[in-house]
Amino acid sequence: xxxxxxxxxxxxxxxxxxxxxxxxxxxxxxxxxxxxxxxxxxxxxxxxxxxxxxxxxxxxxxxxxxxxxxxxxxxxxxxxxxxxxxxxxxxxxxxxxxxxxxxxxxxxxxxxxxxxxxxxxxxxxxxxxxxxxxxxxxxxxxxxxxxxxxxxxxxxxxxxxxxxxxxxxxxxxxxxxxxxxxxxxxxxxxxxxxxxxxxxxxxxxxxxxxxxxxxxxxxxxxxxxxxxxxxxxxxxxxxxxxxxxxxxxxxxxxxxxxxxxxxxxxxxxxxxxxxxxxxxxxxxxxxxxxxxxxxxxxxxxxxxxxxxxxxxxxxxxxxxxxxxxxxxxxxxxxxxxxxxx
Numbered sequence: 001x002x003x004x005x006x007x008x009x010x011x012x013x014x015x016x017x018x019x020x021x022x023x024x025x026x027x028x029x030x031x032x033x034x035x036x037x038x039x040x041x042x043x044x045x046x047x048x049x050x051x052x053x054x055x056x057x058x059x060x061x062x063x064x065x066x067x068x069x070x071x072x073x074x075x076x077x078x079x080x081x082x083x084x085x086x087x088x089x090x091x092x093x094x095x096x097x098x099x100x101x102x103x104x105x106x107x108x109x110x111x112x113x114x115x116x117x118x119x120x121x122x123x124x125x126x127x128x129x130x131x132x133x134x135x136x137x138x139x140x141x142x143x144x145x146x147x148x149x150x151x152x153x154x155x156x157x158x159x160x161x162x163x164x165x166x167x168x169x170x171x172x173x174x175x176x177x178x179x180x181x182x183x184x185x186x187x188x189x190x191x192x193x194x195x196x197x198x199x200x201x202x203x204x205x206x207x208x209x210x211x212x213x214x215x216x217x218x219x220x221x222x223x224x225x226x227x228x229x230x231x232x233x234x235x236x237x238x239x240x241x242x243x244x245x246x247x248x249x250x251x252x253x254x255x256x257x258x259x260x261x262x263x264x265x266x267x268x269x270x271x272x273x274x275x276x277x278x279x280x281x282x283x284x285x286x287x288x289x290x291x292x293x294x295x296x297x298x299x300x301x302x303x304x305x306x307x308x309x310x311x312x313x314x315x316x317x318x319x320x321x322x323x324x325x326x327x328x329x330x331x332x333x334x335x336x337x338x339x340x341x
Contacts, residue, residue, distance in 0.1 A: 001327045004062055005339065008332045011054055011068045020310035021079035021089065021129075022303030023102065028317070028326075029089045030054040030310055031077040032068075046075040046094075053077070053091055053101065056315075056326065069106055071099060078124060081303060083132035085148050090134050094123045100149070110150040112136065116161055118154025119144030122178065125194075129303070130184045137179035137192055143202075145187075155190075158206045183223040191229055193218040199231070201243070213246050214239065222261035222268050230268050230279065232258035238270070238284055250284040260300040264307040265320045271300050273311055292316075293323045295330070 003012070015032035022028055032052040041049045051071040057064070071077065075094040082088050088102030096112035114120040122139020129135070134146040141159035144152045162173040176195035184190035188204030196217055199210040220232035231239045236252025258270040258277075268279040269287075275297050276287040298311020307318040315326040 001325055001332070002058070002062070003056070003066055003327045003332070005332065005335045007063065007066045008327060009336045009339075011052070011066045012327070012329075013333065013336050015052055016312050017054075017298065017310045017315065018076060019079040020299050020308050020315065021081045021301045022306050022308045022317075023081045023087060023089055025304040025306045025319075026057060026059040027089075028056045028058070028308050028315075029079055029081070029091075029101070030056070030315065031079045031091060033076075047073050051077050051093075053089070053099065055089070055101065069099070069101065073097070074099075078127040079301070080127035080134045080136075081129050081301075082134045082146060083129070090127070090146065092124050092127050092136060094125075094138075096120050096124055112144065112152050118142065118156040119152040121156065121161060122174075125178060126181050128182050130182075130190070131187060133187070135182050135184075135190075137182045137194075139178045140173060141177045141179060143179065143182065143192060155202065157202070159200070180219050181221045183221045183229075185223050185227075189223075191221055191223060193221050193231055211244050212239075213248070217257070219257040220259065220261045220270070222263055224263040224268050225266070226263075230261055232261050232270060236270075236272070236277075236284070238279065240279075240282075249279065249282055252284075259298065262300045262302040262307065264302045264318065269300060269307065271297050271309060271311075273298050276309065289323065292325055292328050292331075295328065296325075 016035050017030050019031040034050040037049040051074045053069045056066050074097050077091045077093045080090040086103045088100050091099040098109040112120040121142040125138040127136050136144050140161050143155040147153050179192050179194040182192045190202040192200045197212045197215040199212045200207045201210050216233040218233050222230045228240050229242050234257050236254035238250045239246050240249050256272040258272050261270045270277045277284050293316045295313040296309050296316045301308045309316050314328040316323050
């Protein structure tokens, strides 16, 4: 493992990974939440749970590879990275709080402004790096892009939002106008998904609803290196297409949808808390992994030729050829607790 007992005890022990991101091939970031506080806090009390941002450097000596920053008053933190205007980690919570690390900076930044015109209209659901910029999607058709420190550009354009809705219309909008993911081949070739079979495409100026062959709930999306768009729906179902042409590759029968879908090493990779899969020859196949790597499933991030995977029980990365374990939480927790007894 790449984290020793002392570093793990100081930075990770007692916390659970909730997301991860690659800043570059040597710099990985993880968002964590306090386990004990998380058990005691209800769904509406997540701001009371202490969060951490774990920084991990591959190219530093073992005793200097990891460090953390503590965040209070944050709800669930989504891990993001930017290359433009500067290479940084950008953490964004559901309410729009922002924390940045990189370039000599480790700071709270202004919240993403919220209004009907955007950039934020509802709760943040996902952050995604597209061509070096950080994109955010969420409730009430929220779509925006970070263009600089405390600078967010609304991309809501012509996406509908409820105007003076009735109670029933408001509840419907919460479910059907919450965007779950975004990806794109370029800034003028973006796709967003959410609700029951709702897919939109943007040419950089306006959004167009895409006819989609299913009313399943859509959870994750990948604009892949093979020129196609892959969409993960409920139960691990996967669709492939682009524009107005879509086919179902796999009807899933899983208890969980895929949290993330990414393109890496010539394949689309998909993960949930239960494992890792890849798409090959039009089929969704289970990735045969060593047990110590498989337990790291949960979230994926790709950048600079590296794929990072992290979840409740550990973290590992793939360099295009092989897997390397960063840490296994089972093993490390045991080591720390033995040293404390």
